[in-house]
Amino acid sequence: AQSVAQPEDQVNVAEGNPLTVKCTYSVSGNPYLFWYVQYPNRGLQFLLKYITGDNLVKGSYGFEAEFNKSQTSFHLKKPSALVSDSALYFCAVRPSSGTYKYIFGTGTRLKVLA
């Protein structure tokens, strides 16, 4: 079965420190990969996506993500965390053929401490 795993329910990081939110996937072929952020009482907002090419993808609000095909991972990173980055982050995968569906991870709560 196709799946997306976010192994950490919560990540705590001090303001100004680099942050990483992990995502691994089990999907056949060459899927499309996404990160979304959700602030309290809001819907999900698109941050960035990987289609093909450079393994480091840059997105909104200074976030970037590193794709690793051999490890089937797509980790979200930011060089210097802000308190305002505190939110719920979702990794999502869309198979490149055969379905319209997006497969979401269970989410990781990021807490940036002042």
Place this chain on the structure above:
Amino acid sequence: DVKVTQSSRYLVKRTGEKVFLECVQDMDHENMFWYRQDPGLGLRLIYFSYDVKMKEKGDIPEGYSVSREKKERFSLILESASTNQTSMYLCASSLSAGGAQPQHFGDGTRLSIL
């Protein structure tokens, strides 16, 4: 910017009622989706639609139906509401059937069934 509007932010209904959740998008997107979001479970797909009057079941369609009479509007119907349908409901849209199009989300409807 794409706007996905869900008609209610908060809704309280009684067991056995028929409940309608409405979603409208303003960017002529072909695909629309309904998810429910529960803590620790991430987003689970209820139904999606890839064209007017076309729909497909997602992962948890039981107890729900949908309607898409016009391209911009996608309605979720709880035929006979039950307490286990208390949840956050998220509507999303995306531009086309395939490819790496990100989804655009509404702000959600927090539904309580008493």
